[in-house]
Amino acid sequence: EADIYQTPRYLVIGTGKKITLECSQTMGHDKMYWYQQDPGMELHLIHYSYGVNSTEKGDLSSESTVSRIRTEHFPLTLESARPSHTSQYLCASSTGGSNEQFFGPGTRLTVL
Amino acid sequence: DAKTTQPNSMESNEEEPVHLPCNHSTISGTDYIHWYRQLPSQGPEYVIHGLTSNVNNRMASLAIAEDRKSSTLILHRATLRDAAVYYCILKGAGSYQLTFGKGTKLSVIP
Numbered sequence: 001e002a003d004i005y006q007t008p009r010y011l012v013i014g015t016g017k018k019i020t021l022e023c024s025q026t027m028g029h030d031k032m033y034w035y036q037q038d039p040g041m042e043l044h045l046i047h048y049s050y051g052v053n054s055t056e057k058g059d060l061s062s063e064s065t066v067s068r069i070r071t072e073h074f075p076l077t078l079e080s081a082r083p084s085h086t087s088q089y090l091c092a093s094s095t096g097g098s099n100e101q102f103f104g105p106g107t108r109l110t111v112l
Numbered sequence: 113d114a115k116t117t118q119p120n121s122m123e124s125n126e127e128e129p130v131h132l133p134c135n136h137s138t139i140s141g142t143d144y145i146h147w148y149r150q151l152p153s154q155g156p157e158y159v160i161h162g163l164t165s166n167v168n169n170r171m172a173s174l175a176i177a178e179d180r181k182s183s184t185l186i187l188h189r190a191t192l193r194d195a196a197v198y199y200c201i202l203k204g205a206g207s208y209q210l211t212f213g214k215g216t217k218l219s220v221i222p
Contacts, residue, residue: 031208042199043156043212050208059211090155094208099144101210103155 003027006091006104013081014112021076021107023091032074033101035090036060043090049074081111116200121217124190132185132216134200139180142205147174147185149196150215156199159185195220 004025013019023032030051035043035058045058049068063085064078074093078085091104117135124130136145147159160167160174162183167174173186187194199215 033209035212042214045209045211048209058209092155096208099146099161099203100158101148101156103157106155 004091004093004102004104006089006107008107009105010108010110012110012112015080015082017081017111019078019081019109021089021091021109023074023076023104024072025074025093025102025104026072027093027095027102028071029093029095029102030071031094031096032068033092033094034058034064034066034074034076035092036062037088037090037106039088047076081109083111085109086111116202116213118198118200118213118216120214121219123219123221124187125221126192127189130187130190130194130218132187132198132200132218133182134184135182136200136202137181139202140204143202144205145174145176145180145183146201146203146210147172148199148201148210148212149194150199151193151196156212159198161203190218190220192220192222194218 007022032049034047036046037043044060046060046062047066049055055066064076088106088108090106092101094101146161148156150156162174175184197215197217
């Protein structure tokens with residue numbers, strides 16, 4: 001059973017608000033990832049981190065930012081939410097010794 | 113990254129075997145073949161991976177062609193809980209990132 005958590009699971013918010021999507025894992029994994037997935041579409045990597053104080057942008061350009069101050073925590077922030085940010089955001093983690101990425105349940109964000 | 117090609121959708125009867133194909137004709141010698149699946153309203157979950165030899169685990173089997181240009185994920189007895197989108201992904205040795213395609217949507221008929 002994967003121990004990776006995302007909160008909130010659902011968020012409906014107005015345009016212009018600042019939001020932070022939380023992701024935590026209790027497996028001690030050094031690598032963490034954020035994916036964005038529109039309904040019925042494939043996942044796109046938007047951010048990743050290979051360790052504390054290390055963050056990189058993924059294949060899909062995103063206006064969001066991330067931070068990695070603690071190994072277990074990898075929050076994603078949108079400074080000013082817009083309707084185009086409406087999507088599902090999935091967090092994942094892995095460790096160097098494993099080929100497997102563990103995914104959280106996702107956050108469904110709707111920006112009105 | 114080398115790309116994979118999968119059928120958009122497949123159907124299977126419950127309790128029958130399912131063979132999900134994946135073509136990857138541009139695979140490099142160091143690419144591993146990974147399979148993930150995504151159940152409705154959930155994040156993806158790892159299924160299986162392999163390099164050259166066929167692989168078995170509690171969830172599925174992976175059959176890899178001798179030239180490695182194609183592979184097949186085998187679910188031995190499909191259940192309703194196996195209805196999901198199945199993704200075939202190539203991952204280079206030493207790479208930690210996954211590139212998801214559209215996958216195959218598997219429907220299981222009771």
